[in-house]
Amino acid sequence: MEPRSLIGVSSDTTDWRRVATPNDRERLRGWRQAWIAALAKASASANAGTLTADPLLFDPDRALPGATPPPGAYRCRVFKLGANGTAMRNVTTYPEVDCHVTRDGAVSSLYKVSGPQRPVGLLFPESSSRAVFLGTMVIGDETRPLNYGQDVNRDLAGYVERIGEQRWRLVLPRPRFESLLDVVEIVPAPR
Numbered sequence: 194m195e196p197r198s199l200i201g202v203s204s205d206t207t208d209w210r211r212v213a214t215p216n217d218r219e220r221l222r223g224w225r226q227a228w229i230a231a232l233a234k235a236s237a238s239a240n241a242g243t244l245t246a247d248p249l250l251f252d253p254d255r256a257l258p259g260a261t262p263p264p265g266a267y268r269c270r271v272f273k274l275g276a277n278g279t280a281m282r283n284v285t286t287y288p289e290v291d292c293h294v295t296r297d298g299a300v301s302s303l304y305k306v307s308g309p310q311r312p313v314g315l316l317f318p319e320s321s322s323r324a325v326f327l328g329t330m331v332i333g334d335e336t337r338p339l340n341y342g343q344d345v346n347r348d349l350a351g352y353v354e355r356i357g358e359q360r361w362r363l364v365l366p367r368p369r370f371e372s373l374l375d376v377v378e379i380v381p382a383p384r
Contacts, residue, residue, distance in 0.1 A: 207299045209317035209325040214342050217327060217350035220366050224352065227366035228253045231275030231374035240284035243272065249356050250378055256322040256354040262303075262361050264296045266382040269305055269363075275373030285372070291382065303328075303353070303363065303379075310370070312349055312363070312377070313338045324353040326363055330370070345369075353379075 210218070220227075232251065235244055244251045250272075269292035273285040291306040299318065303326065305311040314328015329338045329347045339347050351365035363377035 207318055209319070209327055212315075212317070212341070213325075213327055213350060214345070214348060216345055217348055220350045221325065221352070224364065224366040225253060227275075227374050228364070231372065234275040234283040234373065238283035240282060240286075243284050243286060249360075250362060250376060252356075255356045257356065258321040259355045260320070260322050260324040260353055260361075261301050261316050261318065262294045262353070262355075262379055264294050264301070267292045267294060267379050268382050270378045271308075271310075272376045272378070273372035273374075274376065277370070277372050281371045292379065294379075305331075305377075309333060312365070314341070314349060316353055319352070322354060326351045326353055326365070330368070351375075 213221070232244070235241060249255055268289040270289045271287040273281065274283065276283050287308065290308045293304055293306065295302045301316040302314070303316055304313040309332065311331040312328055313331055314326050316324040316326055319325045326349065327341060328349045329341050330349055331338045341348060346369045349365055349368060351363055353361055353363050355361050359381050361379040363379060365375040365377070367373060368375050
């Protein structure tokens with residue numbers, strides 16, 4: 194899988210605003226509202242213990258310097274918060290899966306290797322404590338991502354933040370499927 198082909202930008206392009214679709218710029222502007230709405234639903238659910246068991250992961254204001262994980266193999270675990278429709282719970286936790294971070298110039302790529310829904314995209318520097326993720330969702334047995342901007346229902350935009358020692362998260366506000374907010378925990382894979 195070649196994440197860079199999602200967008201077709203050169204490795205020296207670091208301004209995510211030149212790449213993001215208008216819809217994704219709007220999603221990024223509304224990240225806090227999405228997070229607060231998702232937390233309200235999740236906190237009132239039968240699975241609210243997931244939030245209290247890991248307060249650093251679910252603290253919207255937690256962002257430490259070193260936003261972009263270094264290249265390497267990682268384990269990613271997805272938490273879907275705030276049901277978007279009636280078919281989902283307000284807290285859904287998926288098992289850890291393999292994911293990778295690679296680097297090409299000033300821009301890194303992040304991609305989930307397995308699972309039924311696999312975010313694939315680029316990490317653009319935003320500040321010392323935040324990187325912008327722009328990408329797309331690979332679904333089911335698909336082997337290649339759609340080009341970013343090709344399908345508004347598959348485009349993803351979010352933020353990557355470091356929340357602890359060797360621990361990051363990808364926050365995806367208002368993904369099109371199932372939830373109001375996806376939080377993807379990212380930790381180094383065991384060696």
